[in-house]
Amino acid sequence: MEKTKSQFLVLGAGVGGICSAIDLAETGYSVTLVEKGPRTGGIMPQLDHQFPDDHCGMCRMLPMVDREPGAQTCLKRGLSHPNIRILTHTTLTDLSGNPGDYTAVLTSVSRGVDALRCTRCMACIDVCPVSVLDAFNDRAGDRNAIYQPFFGNPEALPTIDWDNCTRCGECAQACPNSAIDLERVELTESVAPVSGVIVAGGNPLYDPAVTDLYGYGVLPNVVTATAFERILSGSGPFRGQPVRPSDGHPIRRVAWIQCVGSRNVMIGAGHCSSTCCMFAVKEALLAKKTLGSDTDTTIFYMDMRTYGRDSQRYRDRAEEESGVRFIRCRIHSVDPADDPGDLKLTYLDDLGQPGEATFDMVVLSTGAGVQKELPPLLADKTDQGAVVTIGPEAGLQDIRETVLRAHGAVSSLLEKLNMDSRAKTIPKTGRAGDKSVNRFMQQPVIQVLVLDNGVVKAPQVEWPAIEGRLERSPGNIFVNRLSIIDGKDLSLELETVLKETRGNRLLVVSNHIAGYRATLTKRFEEAGFSAPLVEWVDLNRNDVSMGTETIQPDAAMKPIQVALMRLLHKRPSRGMAQVVENSALVIGAGPAGLSAAVSLAEQGVVVHLVEKEISIGGNGPRIQDEHQRRPIDQLIVRAKGHPNISIHTGATLGALSGRPGHFEGWVVKENMEIPLSFGAAIIATGGTPAITEAYGMGKHPPLVSHFDFEKKVLDPRFAEDTLNTVVMIQCAGSREEPRNYCSRTCCVKALDNALRVRQLFPHARIVIFYRDIMTYGKSEELYAKARTRRIRFIPFNKSKPPVVRTEGDTVVVDGFDPVMGEAVHLKADWVSLAVGMVPKPIHDLCRLLEVPVTPDGFVHEADAKWRPVDTINPGVFVCGLAKGPLRADEAVAEGTAAALRALRLLNRTELAPQRHSAVVRHAICSRCYLCVDSCPYGARFVEPVLGQVEVDPVACQGCGTCASVCPNSATVMGENEDFTVMNVIEAALM
Amino acid sequence: MATREPKIIALVCNWCTYTAADLAGTSRLIYPANVRMVRFMCTGMIDVKYIIKAFLEGADGVFVGGCHPGDCHYINGNVKAERRISGLQVLLEQFGIDPKRFTLKWIGASEGPEFQRNMQEFTRTIAELGPQIESDMMIL
């Protein structure tokens, strides 16, 4: 592995931090990921499911291309990547120097537990007398002052919570291995040179205890949404058998109160926290799943903000199929009900009528809390461009948004630092001439290293008996026993064995070496035993040693046999390195495409920008608001003048072949075919205002789309006319089938228009009919402002929309105002309809690029949350309106995010072959193509001449679906070939 | 035949169920020691041969554990596995292999207790059913 030249600091190891760390690491830089708390993962390990699909999928953040250098495990249990160093319990205490060349000082607090001595027996946790409310369970459970903060990671250390530890010494006494040191030590290290810093501090959640809202902190059955999720979780305080905290009663009736700590100017929180609505819907569904489908779940809300592409359907399903109740109201109070533990909710519903209901539990949908100020240390440097923050200015974000911002932050950081995009720092494996590779080429000879950790008190092992059995096993096996005593004796003896061994595979058998693993791995690597040549058996593992004093040779041999079998079958990987071209194709030159193109070009990538129209800019130039249009105008100028960008207007993609890293195709322009080759493609085909016939649109001239209305309002002549009444109707033709999604942008536009009209005509009547006002995040303030400007908001239900009719020449809108309890008839000068956005037709293009399309005609991203700008094809990315409705500034941000994802691929000169990937043995393949149909990644295709099945080695993720559908093992999986697996099974059943 | 400890093999996916197993381990939720675990990247790669092999090698029960539908790291390997495995269950039943000896369960990464519960129940079921195949039959 080559030494990385530039390194970055990422502060905070939540979703955003992990995401940007992986992005940087995969782009070729080394990263120090600094986390103040005891573990990585942020809020994720606390949540089992996330909207809008009720699944986790965090692991999908791991690299798809060149997957193997990092650990391939669930990200909730931790992260491991050769380019990322993770420091928990650590803070940045100083940063000096200049962008591109900072010196950082990091201060770490000791955990109080010696990693080498601790056998993870957890005796310490059992004896700790301190019990504190567990932050991991958001106070819905307890833990001790010494605890295991990582989730399901058997190698993770217990850690002392210094704030709560009383130094009573019980744990130190209980530890059989004297691994505990009760003195809190701070260690300082300085890291230099640091090129840049990403601050991913996350957003604190609002703490309802501060304002004592709705009885939180007083009534034990009023909990936060996070706490409720923990209550439901299998890893939570009730271990998957949830009961009511106060009395252990079953939970039958649950209420959610929305906007707790948000949209409330009285407590200084005017913003909308954007995520809580969907979070609540998800949690209600989860509750039904865990507690039974007959559980009464009710969400009390002001507006249900299901903005975005999939959210509306998700909510509809929850309501219509699962029976989650939604009540639009204002909550008055939560009080104890007659039955002890029960809670009484009183509210005013949308008709202004008081209501009351009783629940077992009340869940507070707490939004974003008070944002921590950036420490001056960092705040000073944000102007320099090399200290970038993720998100805080935008408030709380859902996963998708956080991931997008992380991509964007990395992209802008790299762009600003003007890094050489081909920093050749990607770890390379599998080079010929490499000792490890040579070893692979030989018949397996196995060197067993028995590592006896004599110092610690772990179950005793009868080594001679085990060694005897090993030596008698068939195959070439050599055994050496070494003892580890606090790591000291490891060095010399090990060196000799590794140097002199005839073995070419290593089997490490030990009774507790968790703490040594990293060091050993490095030593082995240096001696030419790369990770795939080594198998580890730690007999101190749960399944072998559970509850025993001594480990019987029989029990010990089971895992050893399995590991032996795996080693005997290890073979060199069969693929070849794939060349990567440092160029990209960007399809569509609207705001998203332009931004992607410029961002890539700035980082040295050659960009072919293909646009169907004759001019570039997409919807950009049509943006009426100058302030919003300016950045796009700038992008147009930059793209036109950039030496790395060649622009093809009036052109479309004609044909395509190849694989991620190297595509070939041509664009068709005025009957000319221009051949192109490129390493990655970005789809940014954009969208257009939807055409709708709703409300008689197109029949009466005063009925216009909100886009056209905006144009009119901005026209100076508009002010010259008289104007009495403007009616706006939101969600025209959208948020119901067949176009059942929210276009995100219309509510804000309506508010903008309304405020502009108000300015021009202080006495005009302005009425907005709406279903839910989707002013997520900061735009909530616009909504608040509009309400103070005598703009009348009338909510309606999708089953009872307002009616537009004509009376002679005038257009009249009939509706019902539930707040005033009266019918309204409005003679309108203008009726502005929020028509929403639809994507441009992209089916043909997507077929060429082998990328699926959603039923609404958007590009289907690889994963809505975790890979928002990726597609299932690792060489194709997507951004902007092509993928879902968004604002122009959001499209620009997505463009940079997509550019970064492409850069992760393009900055490599080549891609190493992967061990876990599929290979076809053509000679015995029957060409039934079942594998081609079953590959979830479209990684297989049929070569047209002989009909052979070919695997795209970059797209293949090694899932093995193809191998299991192939009846005669004509498709085989790198390390998991049938004979290997069957022999392993046989060994396991010994 | 002398009664012996039931032999149980658990074929689990790397992403979810394996994590759940480790979570059970770190939460010190004890599950029976006769469960032998073999890890696969995904249940979608579990070939019918593996299961047949396990039974013929003397497994008294075969447990397959993967991610919940939708959570599969590889999109839908688990549902495809379910389809294949359900047919195999029917098939093996014709040979006197009780379908109870062979189950497929979805266990998510955070469901350590669920993993433990499943292992305990499965082991109990298998113990009740008794051994599946005599050792001299494994020669053939």
Added chain:
Amino acid sequence: MIVEFENTLNTPDAVRAFLKRLLDDALADAVLTAFASPHSPLPMPTLMIDSQLLDRAVPLAPAAPLNTARMAARVLSKDIGKRIAVVLRPCEIRALIEMEKLSQCTLDPAILISMDCFGRMENDRYLELAATQDDPESAFYATPDLQEAVCPSCRACLRFIPENVDVTLCLAGQSDKKGVTLVSGSLKGEKVLKKLGGTSTDLPLGRQADIDRIMARRQTHREEMTTGAAARMADMAVFQQTIANCLNCYNCRVACPVCYCKECVFVTDVFAHRPEILMGRAMKKGAVKIPTDTTMFHLTRMAHIAHACVGCGQCSSVCPSSIPVADLFITVSEKVQEHYGYIPGQDPQRPWPFLVVETDKQVE
């Protein structure tokens, strides 16, 4: 469309005349059917262009020494612009349809012809018949006793009326009549029959009664067979007894029309164990039989194709150790097919069941 054809000739001759017309009138470029060579009466699938040679074709001979579906799939492995009429038994048609799903052939250029099938005899039995009869075909259709002498799977076959064919040769209800009644089952078949120019009629009068009679008998046989077979695999021990004489010759899988692998996994390196593995196994168990994996083979073959078994019985016929492989297969496949709701050869559009991802579970 239903046409009565050549009602002056006896039935086998009428069928031959029909096939000849296909070639003579250029309705097909070739005919693939059973042909008895000058050296043996045992019919072999043969691709015929010269209509004169069709005189020796025996499309109705109650024998099928090897599986014509696989042979047909070879001829039809790609469309070369020639129309080929293939005459197959209903079970072979089913297999061919499965083969098309597996991309092993294309049926676009094929004219599929099949007959009401009275079954096939084992080879030695047919040779006996041919030695004593000048016209074994006619003799077979005329003699109900002989029809009982077909192989066990045929006696237990309930799907003896062709499905998904272009032209059906109606034989049931035909015994005391001359000629043959042709029924089209598709547009393609109808075109052929129109061009033949026969008179349009009804189905032979006694056909349904004949079918019912045969069906009733076969149902009894089938029950007997499946009960017997179930008992022979009631548990692993009994099953191992049943297959105790298996030589791992893999003839059954070679003969099987739906075992489509170019090379069976059991003859690939997956099961070619290295000596250290064999030694290890022997050490563990005290002994290990070589060839290994006999039980494994049979179970795996079932797991791979039980859902597609067409019940032709070829596997039993070719077994040198007289293991009733087909009985076992047919019995198991009944259950598996029911489980998947998958009936091989029934619906050409229905995908191979392993590929179906239940849509409510398909999550993007």
